[in-house]
Amino acid sequence: MKQSAISKTNALIIGVFLLQIGLLSLRIPGISNAANAQTPQPSREAPLSDALPNGSPQLNLEQNAIDRFKAMSNRLASAQTLAFTAISSYESPSRLGVPLVYTTVSEVTLQRPDKLRVITSGQGAASEFYYDGKTMTAYAPDKNLVAVAEAPATIDAALASAYSAAAIYFPFTDMITADPYGDIASSLKVAFYIGQSQAADGTTTDMIAIANDKVFAQIWIGADDLPRMMRVVYADDPLWLRHQVEFTNWQLNSAIAPDTFSTDRTNSATRIPFTRPDPP
Amino acid sequence: MIKLMTMGTVSLLITALYANSAAAYFHASGWRGSVSGGNGSWSASGLRGTASGGDGSWSASGYRGGSASGGDGSWSGTGFRGSTASGGDGSWSANGYRGGSASGGGGSWQATTSYGTHVYGGVDHYYGGAYYGGYHPPTVVNSYGAGCYNCGGWYAGAAVAGAVVGAATGVAVANNENANAYSAGYAAGARADAYAIGAIYTTLPAGAAIQTVGGATYYVYNGTWFSPGYGANGVFYRVVPTP
Known part of the structure; x- marks a missing residue:
């Protein structure tokens, strides 16, 4: 089949789908609603906190929500080692405008203050990230390609460096820094307690919501003060796509083998650079 | 090609027959209708409309007066209340009878409702923003x-x-x-x-x-x-x- 014919056929299929929208009285808000179901729609130009009727920042920070968030932060920060499974999902718009959801599964192992390993499978290509306090290594096992770079001396600094150099960002980053609460406390504009849930990781959790001018997050925190789920919407995202991470298989202060944070599988791999996939 | 045609036909029928898509996602082409084809042409009829095509073109009409047709890379349609939509060569546009409009192409779209609300979307969602407080998606290369x-x-x-x-x-x-x-x-x-x-x-x-x-x-x-x-x-x- 000729390219032109194929393109026309593709355009036809998409066009006919879109035609449904057009012919059905052009219910255009439906497009937006489909992409943002369950999400309120205040002005996109305004900070998230402006959607609240209460203009006082202090009154928008409910103490019980702050307390739960602090307790979670303290529990995580005080652990010398952490290991958990993170099931992350995020929405990405299809060509039709409505989002698809993609999921990754990461096995995370951390030893404070300077060691981290993230083994990611799930949809898409597998990836492995190692940080041992001196270097950070990203390995694509299916392609046998590896990127290696010098890294700062702490997990927090290494994560910031990885994001700056190569747009590497883990959805669970907010939970593994040295001080999760301290990192965002100064920017918090909203914190409120939602209620209890039995729906996350098979345990009872307290649901809280927190927000600054950029991010709105709902967090499920277990009775053991460990996060079980977090769901985030970014104010800068015009589609308000949802990003979610579920936490399970928590292990705190377990012994971790010294060779966990490096791998010799990369010895025969082809070196490639860390780089940002900026638009052309 | 058959799959493509089937997809087009199914989608077309949803539109031309004014089916309630929310109520019948996967049954849209399977209820009270018929589909036939061969030798480069095809036709379909449903309880509330008909559609046919062949040799690179197609057309459809619904029982309330809506119609749609296309071929050679372009398409157009008119709803029974006067809404129109058309497209081709990678772009499309539509106007609703109550004043809304929408257009798109090149992987993005925008729309304005009859109430003036402006919405848009597209596929060019690169990461951006700063560490903490920025817009991070997507978090993995979309392979x-x-x-x-x-x-x-x-x-x-x-x-x-x-x-x-x-x-x-x-x-x-x-x-x-x-x-x-x-x-x-x-x-x-x-x-x-x-x-x-x-x-x-x-x-x-x-x-x-x-x-x-x-x-x-x-x-x-x-x-x-x-x-x-x-x-x-x-x-x-x-x-x-x-x-």
Whole structure:
């Protein structure tokens, strides 16, 4: 089949789908609603906190929500080692405008203050990230390609460096820094307690919501003060796509083998650079 | 081709027959209607409308007076209340009888409702923003959509910049046994000479050969050079000038 014919056929299929929208009285808000179901729609130009009727920042920070968030932060920060499974999902718009959801599964192992390993499978290509306090290594096992770079001396600094150099960002980053609460406390504009849930990781959790001018997050925190789920919407995202991470298989202060944070599988791999996939 | 035609027919019937799509996602073409075809033509009739096509064109009409037709890369439709929609060659537009309008193309769309609300979307969702407080999605290179044209994502974002999509998708998908017919068909007409400098791909064309120049790794395919890199939690390949 000729390219032109194929393109026309593709355009036809998409066009006919879109035609449904057009012919059905052009219910255009439906497009937006489909992409943002369950999400309120205040002005996109305004900070998230402006959607609240209460203009006082202090009154928008409910103490019980702050307390739960602090307790979670303290529990995580005080652990010398952490290991958990993170099931992350995020929405990405299809060509039709409505989002698809993609999921990754990461096995995370951390030893404070300077060691981290993230083994990611799930949809898409597998990836492995190692940080041992001196270097950070990203390995694509299916392609046998590896990127290696010098890294700062702490997990927090290494994560910031990885994001700056190569747009590497883990959805669970907010939970593994040295001080999760301290990192965002100064920017918090909203914190409120939602209620209890039995729906996350098979345990009872307290649901809280927190927000600054950029991010709105709902967090499920277990009775053991460990996060079980977090769901985030970014104010800068015009589609308000949802990003979610579920936490399970928590292990705190377990012994971790010294060779966990490096791998010799990369010895025969082809070196490639860390780089940002900026638009052309 | 049959699948493509079926997809088009099913979708068309949903539109032309004013079916309630929310109530009958997968039964839209299976209730009280008939479909036939052969020798390059096809026709379908439902309880509330008809559709037919062949030799590169198609048309449909609904029982309330709506109609739609297309062919040779363009299409148009009119609803019984006066709404119109048309498109072709990668773009589309529509106007509602109450004043709303929408248009799109090149992987993005925008719309204005009769109340003046403006919404938009598209596939060019690159990461952006600062560490903490920024806009981070997506968190991994979107390699999922290599065989899925409609999935969008980064790959599509690069592809829509020009006529490049056929080339890279084509060769990659042609070697993917799981590629769906849609993508495989799209691949068939691929041009191997249409890679844009700076474009990003998550898969290499089959047969790309590794080359090392000045200590840096490249892949070369039919005179096009790709520079691999690790970013956004995955490997991607950027088209670069010959080093």
